[in-house]
Every structure is written in C-alpha cells, then in structure tokens.
Amino acid sequence: MVKIRLSRGGAKGRPFYHVIVTDSRSARDGRNIENVGFYNPVASGKDKRLELNVVRIQEWVSKGAQLSDKVASLVKEAGKQQAA
Template identity: 45%
Template sequence: MSVKIRLKKIGKKHRPIYHIVVADSRAPRDGKFIEKLGTYNPHTDPPSTVLKMENAVSWLMKGAQPTNTVKSIFSKNGVLLKKHLLKGVKKGVFTDEEYQKKFYFWYKKYKI
C-alpha cells in the first residue's frame, strides 16, 4: 500500500480550507484517510498552517510521500529540515544536541 500525505478539501464554495492528511494513494481526495496532521488556510495573509510536526516527521520517516503542495508547506514549516536532521542523527553524522541546536537556529532565523 502506497501512503501519501496530501490535502483534503473542506469549507465553502470558493473559500476552501484544507486538512493535511495521511491517506492511501488509491483513496479519493475527500475520502477516507489514516490520520489528520493539521490544517492549511490559504485565504489568510500570510497563509496559516497548523501542524502536528512530530506526527508529520514520523510519517515521512516511515516512507509516506508528500504531494508537491504539502512538500512546500512542510518546507516552510521546517518539517523536512527536521526529518533531514533526524536522519543525520540516526546515521551518526552528528549528535542529538547538535540537531537541536541547528533546528533551533533555523526556527529563530526563519519562523519568527
């Protein structure tokens, strides 16, 4: 079974809001899903995103493939960076303290 992380459309006509969900790739866009990871509202300025970062990283580590839009959202929120750093810790490239320091530096510089 191939697992995708994608957007599920909710909301009114012409004012969609999206849930970021983990779903089987064969399921319809607004159909069954495995887990809800957060929400994305493109109508605010800047677009607002609420994410369960730890759950998103764990699904990525398990091999779930994000769609292009979700990949962009994850990149802007640091999920892909966190996954990359955790893989480095797992391989022994750097320690857990270095991983936390690098992620904290990125978070302070780009998120706030």
C-alpha cells in the same frame, strides 16, 4: 503506498484544506488514516493560515510515506515559522 496530501473542505470560494495521511488509492476527500494539520489559504486577521504537526509528519515519512508537492512546500514553510 501511503501519501500525505491535502483534503479540501470549506465553502465555494473559501477553501480550507486538512493535511491528511491516506492511502494513495483513496479519493481526495475520502477515507484517511490521520489528520496532521490544516492549511487556510484565505486566512485574514487573527485566523491561522497554517498549522502542522511536524513531528507526526516526520514519523510518517520515516515509515515511507510520500509528501505531495504542495504539502512538501507547506512543511518547509512551517519549519521556517518555527525557527523564527
């Protein structure tokens, strides 16, 4: 099954996550199919906190990809940012 989930990067105490499309059997930071955005939970100042390619995410969901719980909430947040 194809999943859209977070892959951790960054330093200890300063997490940075890539939103990736991957096979559910691969490791968290392992092989991925496509990178569709990023999430920076500790962004400050002019740093971007969230950037997603919502069009590509919707295409993957239409093909049967499953969103993780956190990515689903981030997609919802990104939709609110675009509407505002």
